[in-house]
Amino acid sequence: MQHESALEAREPPVRAIGFVRRYIFSVDHKVIGLQYYALALVAVFVGMALSWLMRIHLVWPNWPIPGLHFLSKTGAPGNVMTPEYYLSLLTMHGTIMVFFVLTNAPFAALGNYFLPLQIGAEDMAFPRLNMLSFWITFLAFCVLMSSFFVSDGPPISGWTAYAPLSAVGSAAGPGQGMGQTLWAISIGIFCVASLLGALNFIATTLDMRTRGMTLMRMPLSTWAWFITSCISLFAFAVLLPTCILLCLDRMADTSFFVPSGLVISDRLQPHSGGSALLWQHLFWFFGHPEVYIAILPAAGIVSHVLINGLRRPLLSHKAIIFSMVAIGFLSYVVWGHHMFVSGMNPTSSLVFSFPTIIITIPAAVLTLTWLGSIYGSRLRLTTASLFALGFISMFVSGGLSGFFLAQPSIDIYLHATYFVVGHFHIVMGVAAIFGVFAGTYFWFPKMTGRMLNEGLGRIHFWGSFVGAYCIFMPFHYLGMAGNVRRYAAFVDDYMAPLMSVHRFITIAALVMGIVQMIFLVNLLYSLWRGPKAPDNPWECTSLEWATSSPPPADNFGGRSPIVYRDPYQYGVDAAGKDFVMQNEPFYAESASIPHLAEAAEAQE
Amino acid sequence: MRKAFALIVVLVAIGSAVPVILHWWPMAPDISADGHLIDQQMASTMVEVGSAFLLAQFLLAYFVYRSADRGTHENIRSIPGGVKLAVFVAVAFVGAELLALGMQGQRAWAIQYFSTPDPNAMTIQAQAGQFAYYFRYPGLDGKLGATHPEKINEGDQNFFGLDLEKDVAARDDVVSAELAIPVNRQIRLLLHTKDVGHSFYVPELRVQQDFVPGLDLMVHFTATKVGKYEIVCTQLCGMGHHSMRAYLRVMPQAEFDDWLKQKASEQ
């Protein structure tokens, strides 16, 4: 696939490094990408296990779960979960999934591995900083996990950690002592790692592109990672100060978020004058962009994978890029829609609902561009493209249910119900994870040199697709019936008739979890036993396929590729192929056409 | 595989819509004077968003069904209109949504939040704490006594921290664990929390408002149907969050007067 003429010879760097420097404290972006991926994989299974425990507790509250008391003696006496331990699991599930899965897997893991490859760079701009980012993230994960093992367990204030519940210490309930402190520290550390990572991504995209790789010639996945790193730069730059202020309220008795005169557990709190809404404003200023930090990389990956499956470029390359940029900008002016009923000025609610609905325009442009591009294509239904198509379906479902919540008046009824849970799980959770799955099935050959099993992959897709709808669509029905979220048990009379829906969801969640085991088995089996992958198994055009599978330590064997054209030259008739790679100077057919051959020669 | 994909997407889409269309799990019955505005808006959003949902899923299924790896001999076709059509549809759809629902929604929102309560609305204070609500009626003098957080003492049943010795206005305040209100009379509910954030949610009333620590808020509503409903907390407030609830009892005016009298005599 490689054209020698297109590559410039370079001295291959001499690398004589030991195991530790190569695989553990590696500065190679590919190893770091895999480390992030492995961390996200561990995190996602932990998070999923927690959701299993929660779902089982909700519908069979008195069912002993064998071994649970090993995890927490106080939280699960006799293996039966207490309500407060349910809230701990809920908090940890949210935190793990949002930070360590949805931020790490589509952005840090796949981005780290493929962004430098897609722009023809040898590594990230700051390899050592990259290594540091990963290990700081790992530290944040360890700190968060350690809250499982402190005496009163993990925090119970949810992943949003609303003050003053999160700020007044153990008076507010079990887990609000040491556990909540560890939570705040962990998220603070995570912010530092994300900031360093985002900085690295931006510098790499701007400065490390190979010759000919203009910004508009970057693949859509690279664009998505670039835009995401710009978003996360500002989002995490706000969350870090917020966590610092929370830690100070907790440890130094300052009063940033805690107002005067609170009586908790019959004790008057020492704080005075703080603003509870300040926490919500700061947190959601980060929290809403965070949704796009999860979904945009997935959208980029899906575009990249989908184009390859469709064998044609999308209707418009620019429309996708501009839409993603627009979403990035708008994501900073909509945070108030999380606070419609939280005592914010009611005029602000109307003001915030406006950009919230406007943000649907770029999202709809993305969706319709994908949809329209499927029409009349030569679709190859690999597992990767199945997940990409599944992503579109999920993106539509989850995005549209956001229409209800974007309207303040409807939000009066639906706020804090399972409708919200269903909405963000589909659009932020399932859709983003589908993007990661699409990327995994697509890039696994490049990352490991082996193919994943397509048969198991299809079972995995159908199970996940139908399973996700079975779990999260009923959440919307529950919400419309007024079922409140974050309840450890449904003791209210009007919620009793909804238990059958909850039982259905729990069974669907258990089945869905088993389906994910198929993915894990496929991953591990193929890692050792999968058939060897060729360099470019999917006949893709972008630069990551212009090197061996897996790529050598310096990515392109000491030769920087030169880029001659836009990223997605599919659907052409080029010497029996239907695609032309970005680094191919010309293809055989054009050699017979005089002016094309001349043009090609002029390139040399 | 294309056929299977198309079929399953269509089935999933229809399956998702059926419970909504057939009202398997309907919204709570509306018992408020203004809730129908929210319900109307919900219904029209459901029509618009629901049809967009079905249309998008069907198009996805249909396009996948129709496309095929035909090999290189057949040219790739682009959808007529191309990306311009996509942008046009996106802007038109969202624009229509904004116009149609924005106006309507603003009215529903305004009635809840921009209208001042009726001058003869009945004032009640709700205090949320971990994990119970208490409601305070001003008594005969029509005045609520001042609260003193340091005087709160659950053992003495002084849930609000009233100063009964010095504060005359506080002496005749009636405190109740359930919210009894007269039917068809506007209620002006003052929301105060003694500890962390809570929320006041009665699905039937179409009212939801957070209790914000350090910030006293107000909601107003009119219940139009006699009955007993649940008030639930929707803002995560600690270990007993799920059990934090109270009853809302809507009574005829006469029955309410008796109730208030009886409550006052008990204290």
Added chain:
Amino acid sequence: MSLSHVIPSKPPLPRGQRDNSALPPTRDDKPGKHLDASAPEPALTGIWVALATIAMMFAAFTSAAVVRQGASNDWEHIALPALLYINTGILILSGIALELARRTYLNGVKHGMPSAKIAVRWLTFSLLSGVAFLVGQIVVWWQLLARSVDFISSPTNSFFYVLTVFHAVHVAGGIGGLVRIWVKMRRFDLKRSTLNATCWYWHFMSVLWIYIFVLLIWKF
């Protein structure tokens, strides 16, 4: 789908050379080589991005302070110690000295007459005054604590310490950077991009301090 969109086009070279020279230089490259201005500088891009982040963090603190001030009426004014004015002057002097060091060094390189000694002298001055600023800040905190302006007694105090300490932490990082270029400059092994990046960071610390100081005078 016509053929036209796959006609090979001339690979443009956006923003200077984009090929191998864009890659990080290896260890055995001679120092003079890095002073070629045409190569893109990830270090500079990186530092600009970092400065944007730091600015955003202080913006977050500022907006938190403004919201907190409006939230209740416990905002008290602090009589700022006079030493803060002196510290401000020291930090500005340090920035000027660093700029002189940078210009002397680069000028020397350009004319093939490495005047590293003078540059190092300016740099030393800059570094020492940076340290003096930090020491001065510590003295300010100590003075205020002696006046029992402690961390928690009012939100004004809390934000005063948060802003100044968070700034001092970043200044400490900058001093680390200055030490690094000091060592490299003495060895005449300093890349232009490293020098420029460090200078931008250090100047930004001054700008940031002036911003904080104005905020302190105006709001605190």
